Amino acid sequence: MSELLGATLTEIAEKIRTREVTSEEVTRCCLKRIEETSDRNIFISVYERESLAQARACDLLTEAGISLGPLHGVPIALKDNINMKGLRTTAGSKILRGNIPKEDATVAARLRSAGAVIIGKTNMHEFAWGGTTENPHYGCCANAWDKTRNPAGSSGGSGSAVALGCCYGALGTDTGGSVRLPSAVNGITGIRPSIGRISNYGVIPLAYSEDTVGPMCRSVEDCAVMFGVLAGHDYRDKTTALVAAQDYTAELHKGVRDIRLGIIKDYSMLHNQPDVQKCYEEALEQFRSLGAIIKEIELPDIDTLIDAQLIIDAVEPSAVHLDLLRKRPEEYGEDVRILLEAGCMFTGTQYLQALSYRSIFKAEVEEALREVDAIVTPTLPFTALKIGQHEIEIVPGQIEDGLSGNMRYTAIASVSGKPALSIPIGFDAQGLPVGMQILGEAFEEALLFRIGNAYQQSTGYAKRTPVLG
Amino acid sequence: MDAKEKILCVSEALDMRMDEARAAALEPTYTDWMRRAKCLDEKMAGLSLDAPAAANVFVH
Numbered sequence: 001m002s003e004l005l006g007a008t009l010t011e012i013a014e015k016i017r018t019r020e021v022t023s024e025e026v027t028r029c030c031l032k033r034i035e036e037t038s039d040r041n042i043f044i045s046v047y048e049r050e051s052l053a054q055a056r057a058c059d060l061l062t063e064a065g066i067s068l069g070p071l072h073g074v075p076i077a078l079k080d081n082i083n084m085k086g087l088r089t090t091a092g093s094k095i096l097r098g099n100i101p102k103e104d105a106t107v108a109a110r111l112r113s114a115g116a117v118i119i120g121k122t123n124m125h126e127f128a129w130g131g132t133t134e135n136p137h138y139g140c141c142a143n144a145w146d147k148t149r150n151p152a153g154s155s156g157g158s159g160s161a162v163a164l165g166c167c168y169g170a171l172g173t174d175t176g177g178s179v180r181l182p183s184a185v186n187g188i189t190g191i192r193p194s195i196g197r198i199s200n201y202g203v204i205p206l207a208y209s210e211d212t213v214g215p216m217c218r219s220v221e222d223c224a225v226m227f228g229v230l231a232g233h234d235y236r237d238k239t240t241a242l243v244a245a246q247d248y249t250a251e252l253h254k255g256v257r258d259i260r261l262g263i264i265k266d267y268s269m270l271h272n273q274p275d276v277q278k279c280y281e282e283a284l285e286q287f288r289s290l291g292a293i294i295k296e297i298e299l300p301d302i303d304t305l306i307d308a309q310l311i312i313d314a315v316e317p318s319a320v321h322l323d324l325l326r327k328r329p330e331e332y333g334e335d336v337r338i339l340l341e342a343g344c345m346f347t348g349t350q351y352l353q354a355l356s357y358r359s360i361f362k363a364e365v366e367e368a369l370r371e372v373d374a375i376v377t378p379t380l381p382f383t384a385l386k387i388g389q390h391e392i393e394i395v396p397g398q399i400e401d402g403l404s405g406n407m408r409y410t411a412i413a414s415v416s417g418k419p420a421l422s423i424p425i426g427f428d429a430q431g432l433p434v435g436m437q438i439l440g441e442a443f444e445e446a447l448l449f450r451i452g453n454a455y456q457q458s459t460g461y462a463k464r465t466p467v468l469g
Numbered sequence: 470m471d472a473k474e475k476i477l478c479v480s481e482a483l484d485m486r487m488d489e490a491r492a493a494a495l496e497p498t499y500t501d502w503m504r505r506a507k508c509l510d511e512k513m514a515g516l517s518l519d520a521p522a523a524a525n526v527f528v529h
Contacts, residue, residue: 304512307505314502322483329486334494341491342498345479350506353513401501 001465004029005165009074009222012168016073019062023055023073027117030075034120034166036468040147041139042160044080044090046120051075054117070225072115077161077170079154080121081128082213083202084108091204092124092154094137094331095324105202106234107171107213114229119167122157126336128173128206129317130154131181131406132385136333140387144186145432145466149384152181152406158216159186163466169217169226175206176313177380177410179214180422184379184435187424189223189452189462190216192410194442195417196241198227199234207316210414219462220423220452224248227445241443248446256454257291261438262372265296271394271408272381275428280378283425283436283455287376290454297368297375299412301361306404308361309411311346311354318343358415365416369441374451377409379422379435413439421448424461433461472496472503 004026007015015021031048058073078084081091083101090096104112112118123141125133133141133156141156143149144163151160155172159182162170172179174192183190191214198213205211215226231245263269263284272280284294299305318325321340329337368375381394382405390402413420420439427433436455440448456462470478473492476499480487 301512304509307509310502310505311509322485326483326485338495338498341480341485341487342495342502344483344485345476345495345499346502346506350510353506353509356513357509 001165002029005033006465007168008219009168009217010219010225013070013072013074016058016062017067023058023062023117024052026073027051027055027075027119030119030165030167033164037164037166040142040160041123041135042141042157042164042166043077043120044092044123044138044157045088047087047118051117051119058115058117068113068115069229070114071111071229074116074169075119075167076111076116077120077122077158077167078108078118079124079158079170079172081124081173081204082108082171084118084121087121089121089204090138091128092126092135092138095328096204097137101202103202106199106236107230108202110229122155122161122170124157125154126333127204127317127321128154128175128178129336129339131177131403132390133157133182134387142387143384146384146430148386149432150387152185152384154178155216156182159183159188159190162186162188162216162218164468165465169215169222172214172216173203173206174212174214175210176309176407176414179216180379180410180420180435180437181406183216183422184424185384185433187433187461187464187466188216188218189220189421189423190214191223191227191421191445191448192413192419193227193231193445194419196239197419197443197445198230199237199240201234201237205320207313208320209316210312220421220449220456221249221252223421224252224449243443246446248449251446251450252453254450255290256287256451258293259374259451260293260295260372261287261451262295262297262368262375264302264375264377265298267299267302268377272378273383273394273428276378276381276383276434279426279434280436284376286455286459290458295372297371299361299364299368301357301364304357305361305411305415306407308354308357309407309415310404311350312358312415314339314343315346315351362416365412365418366441373440373447375412375439377412377437377439379409379437380406381408383428383430383432383434409437418442419445419448421452423452423455425455426461472500
């Protein structure tokens with residue numbers, strides 16, 4: 001990857017600010033990269049004309065000594081379930097192929113206000129209901145490190161786009177893990193925010209009680225910069241909290257001495273692919289060497305976490321889609337149609353039981369977070385799956401479904417509403433990235449960035465980039 | 470009533486288009502998910518009536 005494309009968002013923003021490069025030059029590089037990787041189905045829409053016009057406008061402002069903000073002139077991509085005024089937003093579906101929103105989603109508007117150049121809309125799992133981004137309508141998206149593997153999902157296009165240098169940051173959405181999973185398997189950094197931290201206004205919903213929007217970038221610092229642009233109350237989304245946003249970069253360099261990191265007894269260390277386990281243990285050792293304290297914590301009812309997560313994650317999308325399921329079922333991809341139809345089969349009582357479980361589990365997570373500052377797990381128990389592979393054998397002889405297997409660790413944050421950051425922590429024997437999840441108390445994203453940055457500054461995994469092949 | 474029959478029954482109640490072929494396609498997912506619901510049911514069954522409320526709000 002060229003030096004320009006391999007730069008981080010923070011580095012390129014600085015180069016644009018000091019006029020070492022122009023935004024137009026950088027945007028053209030990204031557009032060329034998008035063209036070079038077009039066989040990987042990373043983008044659904046590419047805004048060549050619009051992005052170059054934005055870039056030139058940013059350059060004029062730069063020449064006049066004006067900066068719109070920390071993303072001034074930087075090419076950013078959005079997952080295609082995030083509305084942009086006048087530009088189609090498909091949610092990766094055939095049903096919304098002609099959907100032209102009348103206004104920007106709040107997150108899109110905030111990025112634009114901070115000077116971002118929106119370069120295009122990334123491919124995704126249809127309606128965000130799935131974890132592979134094998135999209136039947138817009139093409140199967142490929143993993144950044146191995147074209148025969150999927151980029152996870154549902155924000156797989158955003159994960160691949162950032163890893164391959166098509167943009168310097170991207171937005172994804174995360175319900176059951178859809179920012180963290182593609183971040184992990186594409187070797188980049190991504191964060192699921194606290195529920196209520198970032199507005200969902202103008203984002204096509206999947207599961208109302210779990211949907212979030214999160215940045216995906218090549219470094220923790222970049223994520224913190226984007227997060228600062230996005231976070232904060234939105235009067236148009238009444239689920240956003242009245243908790244003030246902050247400067248998420250202020251604590252980045254404080255290190256982790258005496259920070260307590262929790263590993264979940266009888267859970268985090270079990271049921272991982274051997275290379276994932278190895279990378280996870282090495283990352284824990286690295287944190288110890290940086291002065292962090294590793295401590296075992298318990299989540300007594302974690303054994304039925306995935307059961308509850310799947311019920312919530314199935315019923316809520318089915319409620320969102322029920323009208324369309326009645327009228328236009330054949331327009332859904334088969335895998336999503338099955339999930340939506342099956343989600344309709346749960347009773348109200350079963351759903352309420354899952355919500356009761358949520359209250360109990362959330363309390364257990366909060367109890368644990370009084371003993372430690374953050375809980376650390378692998379982001380998922382395995383590395384990227386082959387395209388078309390929907391089952392996994394982690395424990396020899398035990399075949400499990402990829403969808404539920406994916407969520408073993410990501411469900412902890414999804415069910416409890418807490419924020420969770422995924423950072424790259426190494427590679428398996430086949431050169432596929434491994435991720436670690438760092439989960440904290442609500443609205444403690446700055447601490448998660450601090451912990452993740454300490455690790456990244458002392459290792460080189462985040463700097464490695466895939467080779468196009 | 471087997472799984473397919475239950476799928477057809479609920480679909481009719483919800484005015485969803487469903488036939489035997491589609492019910493067969495749904496059956497593996499349905500069966501797995503109902504198994505999971507049963508696991509959760511067993512866990513929650515032991516709770517007393519004054520257990521935490523199932524309020525669907527995130528109170529930070």
